[in-house]
Amino acid sequence: MTLRADARRNRARILDVAEKVLVERGTTVSTEEIARAAGVGIGTLFRHFPTKEELIQGVFVARLHRLADDATRAAASPDPGAAIAGFLREAAAQGEVKNALAAMLTSAGVDLHEAAGEAQQEVRRALGTLLRSAQQSGAVRRDLEVADLIGLLAGTSKAIEYAGQDAAARERIVGVILDGLRAPS
Amino acid sequence: MTLRADARRNRARILDVAEKVLVERGTTVSTEEIARAAGVGIGTLFRHFPTKEELIQGVFVARLHRLADDATRAAASPDPGAAIAGFLREAAAQGEVKNALAAMLTSAGVDLHEAAGEAQQEVRRALGTLLRSAQQSGAVRRDLEVADLIGLLAGTSKAIEYAGQDAAARERIVGVILDGLRAPS
DNA sequence: GAATATACGGAGTACGCACTCCGTTTACTA
DNA sequence: TAGTAAACGGAGTGCGTACTCCGTATATTC
Numbered sequence: 272m273t274l275r276a277d278a279r280r281n282r283a284r285i286l287d288v289a290e291k292v293l294v295e296r297g298t299t300v301s302t303e304e305i306a307r308a309a310g311v312g313i314g315t316l317f318r319h320f321p322t323k324e325e326l327i328q329g330v331f332v333a334r335l336h337r338l339a340d341d342a343t344r345a346a347a348s349p350d351p352g353a354a355i356a357g358f359l360r361e362a363a364a365q366g367e368v369k370n371a372l373a374a375m376l377t378s379a380g381v382d383l384h385e386a387a388g389e390a391q392q393e394v395r396r397a398l399g400t401l402l403r404s405a406q407q408s409g410a411v412r413r414d415l416e417v418a419d420l421i422g423l424l425a426g427t428s429k430a431i432e433y434a435g436q437d438a439a440a441r442e443r444i445v446g447v448i449l450d451g452l453r454a455p456s
Numbered sequence: 457m458t459l460r461a462d463a464r465r466n467r468a469r470i471l472d473v474a475e476k477v478l479v480e481r482g483t484t485v486s487t488e489e490i491a492r493a494a495g496v497g498i499g500t501l502f503r504h505f506p507t508k509e510e511l512i513q514g515v516f517v518a519r520l521h522r523l524a525d526d527a528t529r530a531a532a533s534p535d536p537g538a539a540i541a542g543f544l545r546e547a548a549a550q551g552e553v554k555n556a557l558a559a560m561l562t563s564a565g566v567d568l569h570e571a572a573g574e575a576q577q578e579v580r581r582a583l584g585t586l587l588r589s590a591q592q593s594g595a596v597r598r599d600l601e602v603a604d605l606i607g608l609l610a611g612t613s614k615a616i617e618y619a620g621q622d623a624a625a626r627e628r629i630v631g632v633i634l635d636g637l638r639a640p641s
Numbered sequence: 642g643a644a645t646a647t648a649c650g651g652a653g654t655a656c657g658c659a660c661t662c663c664g665t666t667t668a669c670t671a
Numbered sequence: 672t673a674g675t676a677a678a679c680g681g682a683g684t685g686c687g688t689a690c691t692c693c694g695t696a697t698a699t700t701c
Contacts, residue, residue: 275647275698301688312650317690412632418618419628426615426629433607443604444611447597451636460668460677486658497680502660 282319285309290330335390342397352410355401356449362424363431411452467504470494475515520575527582537595540586541634547609548616596637
């Protein structure tokens with residue numbers, strides 16, 4: 272069931288462009304506009320994603336996969352404390368996109384956990400190992416669970432959104448979270 | 457320019473019901489459904505809010521006003537440290553609604569700061585006094601600014617969303633933030 | 642370099658939904 | 672309580688947009 276070369280190319284291109292366009296202009300953009308931006312006919316777009324909703328989910332899942340990759344890489348670091356800090360900064364910085372996408376899905380009445388599915392599990396697993404080693408090295412308080420960390424990540428990127436381009440403010444906010452992660456309960 | 461009694465009643469009722477319906481089912485609900493839920497004809501709804509977008513903004517602004525009230529009350533407390541903690545817990549708990557609304561607006565391509573306008577200023581002012589007294593009493597690190605606090609509030613309520621109904625998890629997350637607010641830079 | 646399965650493009654369709662219009666009703670005023 | 676300005680209700684309209692269909696093009700296989 273391998274896709275033809277052009278089909279695979281187009282699918283990737285649609286996902287890529289759709290992410291940009293959706294984040295820039297919101298879910299209200301027409302599928303036609305996305306297709307045009309991707310340099311593809313509407314027919315093609317709908318063959319790959321039979322529904323606008325499925326397209327948005329596809330974009331979201333792709334984003335999650337990339338996040339999972341980052342998390343896996345971070346989990347392999349020898350200094351888990353620094354890794355978690357770096358990951359937080361990174362995720363926070365790039366998080367606006369994910370925020371916007373997640374917001375779209377929920378505001379469109381889609382259940383996130385269902386939509387994310389397998390990709391969500393990947394992220395969870397990678398963050399799990401990262402968290403556990405950070406806790407064993409004493410860098411992070413022991414009462415935290417993976418779900419808490421995920422929530423805090425989402426929260427941090429949300430908080431960062433409000434700081435806009437102000438680098439100092441971003442750093443203050445990340446600082447607050449990092450200190451909170453460290454402090455004993 | 458006083459509204460007739462029934463008009464005022466209807467306007468309030470629409471705002472009230474719209475908030476509930478919008479949060480429950482997303483921006484995609486039809487105006488007709490909102491009108492029906494409010495027990496009002498579509499004509500009436502559109503006389504009060506000439507545009508669906510203006511309706512959503514109206515709901516959002518109303519929410520902000522209530523938040524500003526809470527903040528003002530908290531700022532008047534004799535123990536600013538405790539007040540800020542309580543406010544964080546409260547705002548976080550009720551924040552889901554605001555999150556959902558804000559998400560709707562942005563995903564609909566509306567500029568939040570513009571939409572919030574005056575109400576936003578109210579919140580900012582109230583939180584400003586709260587923050588300053590908390591800092592003078594030594595309960596909160598001194599390098600934080602009002603904008604940071606607002607961001608952290610939004611972030612916290614986002615983080616709490618992921619904890620769902622798990623009260624212990626909610627408390628752990630709030631704990632992280634509170635510790636972070638306290639710790640010296 | 643045929644042959645064929647696979648993918649493409651985009652005009653066309655159906656439908657839902659935001660918004661209008663106006664005849665009817667209801668709150669105010671004196 | 673009559674008169675009137677203000678508000679209401681909801682059938683109707685037009686437009687935007689998600690999705691279909693099928694004739695054409697292009698990758699793949701031998």
